Amino acid sequence: MRFAVRLAAMTAGLTLCIMAGAAVAATKSPAMQACSDQWSQLKADDKVPAGQTWPKFWSQCAKDYAAAHPADAAAAAETTAAAPAEPPPAKKAKAVAPAATPPPAEDAAVGKGKSPAMQACSDQWAKLKADDKVPAGQTWPKFWSQCSKDYAAAHPETAAPAKPAAKAAKADDEELGAPLPDPEAAAKIDPAKPLAGKKEPTPGQKAAWARMRACGSDWQAQKAAGKLAVGAKWPQFWSDCNKRLKAKGQ
Incomplete structure (x- = not known):
């Protein structure tokens, strides 16, 4: 009976030691x-x-880490400790290839809605088959x-024309x-009337519009x-004309 009790106690103690060791190993x-x-x-x-x-x-890395972290007492102690179990290689992320533009359907309707290149290539493929x-x-x-x-190289004129750049809005x-x-x-603007989408001009702007009308007529x-x-x-011309008229008090 006593032997059984002792054996159970020894087994329990050994189990606790193994679990403690595993916990230490698991916690890096x-x-x-x-x-x-x-x-x-x-x-x-x-x-x-x-x-x-x-x-x-590990020996060198542990020393480098301890030198870079002097406040870490555990790191300093590990510089003389035996190397732990070697870690496995890091897993490489699989590169995902970009999705390619799918070709037109092989059995697409002939003629209707097809580009010249698609029509020509479809005809060649159908003939081969x-x-x-x-x-x-x-x-x-x-x-x-x-x-x-091949079609694009032989027919450069079929390339889509570049869209013209939008004209920049004129500054005020x-x-x-x-x-x-x-x-x-x-030459036809009425200086007293505001332009469409613009607020009522100030007296100074009305005078400027009057000079601009005179300069437009002169031009x-x-x-x-x-x-x-x-x-x-x-x-x-407007800049020079405006200066002359302003000098005359207009």
């Missing part, structure tokens, strides 16, 4: 975790230096991929409080008489 110190992660990554990337082993790596001359291993997606490139003229109109429109008259300077531009 910060130094052990950091060094294990570095070693696992080196192995996963196949970058372990020749002759390097886990015990050697009808004559039983499709090369071994050739498929419609592969054929379309190469055929469409500082004195007018609105974009500078063309001289033809400037029109000089243009009709052939007296405009070679290369004259309306914005510069």
Whole structure:
């Protein structure tokens, strides 16, 4: 009876020791975790230096960690401890290939809605199949991929034209409080009336619009008489004309 009790006590004690050891092993110190992660990554990337082993790596890594973390007493103690079990290599994430643009359906309706390239390639593929001359291993997606490139190279004029850049909105003229109109429109504007979408002009803006109308009329008259300077531009003409009229108190 006593022997059975002793045996049970010994068994229980051994079990507790094993469980405690497993708990300690399962709980890695910060130094052990950091060094294990570095070693696992080196192995996963196949970058372990020749002759390097886990015990050697651990010995140096533990010292480096302790030097970088002087407040960690446990890290300092681990510099002289035996190397723990070697960690496994880190798992590499699988690269996901980008999705390719699918080819048009092989049995798409002929003619209706097809581009010239699709029509030409579809006709070639249909002819190959009808004559039983499709090369071994050739498929419609592969054929379309190469055929469409060949067609584009042979017919550069069929490439989609580039969209013209949108015109930038004109900035407001500082004195007018609105974009500078063309001289033809400037000569017809009523300075007393606000432009569409604009608030009531200030007295200063009304005066500027009156000068602009006069300058627009002057531009029109000089243009009709052939007296405009070679290369004259309306914005510069307006600027010079505006200064002259302002100097006269208008």
